[in-house]
Amino acid sequence: MHTLVFLSTRQVLQCQPAACRALPLLPRELFPLLFKVAFMDKKTAVLRELVHTWPFPLLSFQQLLQECAHCSRALLQERPSTESVQAVILGLTARLHTPEAEADAGTQPLCRKHVLRVLDMTGLLDDGVEQDPGTMSMWDCTAAVARTCIAQQQGAAVEPGPAPTPVEVRVDLRVNRASYAFLREALRSSVGSPLRLCCRDLRAEDLPMRNTVALLQLLDAGCLRRVDLRFNNLGLRGLSVIIPHVARFQHLASLRLHYVHGDSRQPSVDGEDNFRYFLAQMGRFTCLRELSVGSSLLSGRLDQLLSTLQSPLESLELAFCALLPEDLRFLARSPHAAHLKKLDLSGNDLSGNQLVPFQGLLEAAAATLLHLELTECQLADTQLLATLPALTHCVGLRYLGLYGNPLSMAGLKELLRDSAAQAELRTVVHPFPVDCYEGLPWPPPASVLLEASINEEKFARVEAELHQLLLASGRAHVLWTTDIYGRLAADYFSL
Secondary structure (H helix, E strand, O other): OOOOHHHHHHHHHHHHHHHHHHHHHOHHHHHHHHHHHHHHHHOOHHHHHHHHHOOOOOOEEEHHHOOOOOOOOOOOOOOOEHHHHHHHHHHHHHHHOOOHHHHOOOHHHHHHHOOOEEOOOOOOOOOOOOOOOOOOOOOHHHHHHHHHHHHHHHOOOOOOOOOOOOOEEEEEEEEEOOHHHHHHHHHHHHHOOOOEEEEEEEEOOOOOOHHHHHHHOOOOOOOOOOEEEEEHHHHHHHHHHHHHHOOOOOOOOEEEEOOOOOOOOOOHHHHHHHHHHHHHHHOOOOOOOOOEEOOOOOOOOOOHHHHHHOOOEEEEOOOOOOOHHHHHHHHHHHOOOHOEEEOOOOOOOOOOOOHHHHHHHHHHHHHHHHOOEEOOOOOOOHHHHHHHHHOOOOOOEEEOOOOOOOOHHHHHHHHHHHHOOOOOEEEEEEEOOOEEEOOOOOOOOOOHHHHEEEHHHHHHHHHHHHHHHHHHHOOOOOEEEOOOOOOOOHHHHHH
């Protein structure tokens, strides 16, 4: 239900020219709701004028576009409209180009043009959902903000008169080979510019080592909370070059590294030196709470990595890291286990000697664990049933990912019944039961489970039966699904 104030605001904005003229006469307290409605309904002219005359020091997407008392729609959980984001940027540009004399002449009550100090555009939904030509991805948003920074600096070089009041623009930046040069120019342009670019989260994909270092050197050390390096194939040598530049961000809370290759079974002298240097640099982080080292060979070396950290982690992703039983035993005994909110062990075989250490790890993390990802861990019914006592002790668990494991319908039903004790559980991503395949080899490799065709009629009956069991136990609100792509993985900062 929408409130009367919301409905009235929506009606006021139907005629955009009249609404723009009325803004100077409206109470400041209405501006946040005006912004949300204008953003939602793509009232671009009003949005531009709202940013142009914003009467508060902070304009934050995270505050203004969340679910509120007036409207239950949380726009931050949707891909933003291209038109709306562009309107905000145009409003900021207009504000920066407003002559000082115009503002001083009293044309705007309360000198509204000179109040805004921070535009926070962080928190927009990231890529990973269905593409829509009417919405803006994070890559597009990065490009739009970068173009504005460059244009503003170029315009400032030729426009006479006093410099406009600076505005800090906080953004999450995404960069790859194609956009690197453009973003680097934008970061350089924002130094000393009235429009100062401040990066909160940086994600660099498929970027050469020297380019990654160049970007890190341009970022404000006080703003950055996450560095996410994907598909860069750095290896230990490349990582040893980059990590000291990352370690200078003393407020960094999340570090995500992928494909850090180095053969721990036959280590070279150079490889060992690089690994020790990497560990020494990791010891410099004082605020790190999330570490992701997916697809990195850490067999038997997890203790060396985690022992260097100054504080316990709350999120740890070790997907496809070829973990050994001793790695899991160390993690269960470490200070990290009792603080973990999110744990991802996908792609590690937990079916053999790793099973008992894994169960011990679940017991150690039971009090805090909210999100558990076990995709492609070779867990069949026998292993799952043996793990259920430890798993159900995780009473606060909200998400459980089991996709790609060779489970039968009987195993899933047992899990569903036992999970009744987990009152906070909201999502279970389960595999297609092995009963629904024809002629599976046993044990079935994960690649077969992911690629082989299933009997749709059998699976429809499985879905119906699971749904009936949920209804009978009063848990219709819990989502049991095989759609691994339709549900975005919970971000650490949202837990």
